[in-house]
Amino acid sequence: MIPLYRAGDSLLHRMPVGPKFLVIFLAALAASLYRENLWVLLAIWATVLIGFICSGLGLGGFAAQLWRLKWLVVVLVIPQLIFLTPTEAGFNVSRVLAVVLLAALFTLTTATSEILGACERVLRPIDPQLQRVGLSAERISLALSLTIRSVPVILSFYADIREAQRARGMRPSPRATVMPLLVMSLRHAEETAEALAARGVR
């Protein structure tokens, strides 16, 4: 599982998570609210381009991100051209693309661990309120790291199931795959819970 984050040392990389998130959130909000305004749209696109250049990803990185969004473009453009005029379609498609690219810029320049750390810092002060509804910042962090660790485990379960199916000459069907995957995953959850309890995690 490779995070979408690209390591670097640019201005955007060094910007603290909170303000960076806020700037991008406000820009996206502005783009959605002033949707007919050409200047807002151009400003967002300029921000996106400057952001990519400043973050060291460059125009190559920009093109790579656009290519990742090829399906989105197809899904966006076809119905727009059926239902709306070309000008409206152009506005809508370029607005959605700009906002998605802007958000991608945040993801590309902020390490996952940094975002999760910021999450925990936000949750810490409201810990008493969380505990009233049976949650706690610690438990949420534990659940997040358990999830990350579980993805490769489940992928290896899937590989085992496929191998067993192939050995029996079975064609893969959703049900014949999901059923054993579920049982194996739930058993594994049980074992994980026991292992955690044995280590005194409550």
Add this chain to the structure above:
Amino acid sequence: MRNIAQMSMFAALVAVLGQLPAIPLAGGVPITLQTLGVMLAGAILGPWRGAGAIALLHLLVAAGLPLLSHGSGGLGVYAGPTAGFALGWIPGAFVVGLIVQASWPLRLWRTILGTVLGGILVVYACGLPVMAYQMGLGLDQAVLLNLAFLPGDAIKAAVAIAVTHSLLRAYPAPFSYARDRVRAASR
């Protein structure tokens, strides 16, 4: 502790289901088994843990891990036109769990009702307005666009119902929400 392990496991399971080679739909738009995982999360873990599992997944996606269908992820997901569908999984799984696990032993009609209502209707009810707004379309036009996905979702609902009831026989331990409710009621 068991609850946390189960929620994490299910969050990871939904993520993995989105990466598996999927059934290519006519027209080349690939559909994945990810929403099947959402339905199963609600049906098996019940409303709170089911919705919690999906919320965990969303936290990690927002933090930049490529856990949604075919390696998509990051904040961009929530800025795109399908954001409503993805976020609609949380109330979706909740409603599935609420209806499916309203009684113990589970009843087939309730599983069918819950899976269709929560797994399809609630998700669409969250997804369509966001999509219509983002793309500048009318709600009716957005509905028309998404009709293509309805057969796929119906098949996934059917698989979810069958799998839920098979699991009930094979490994009933995780269905603790419905069991505990009945035990609390009889006390």
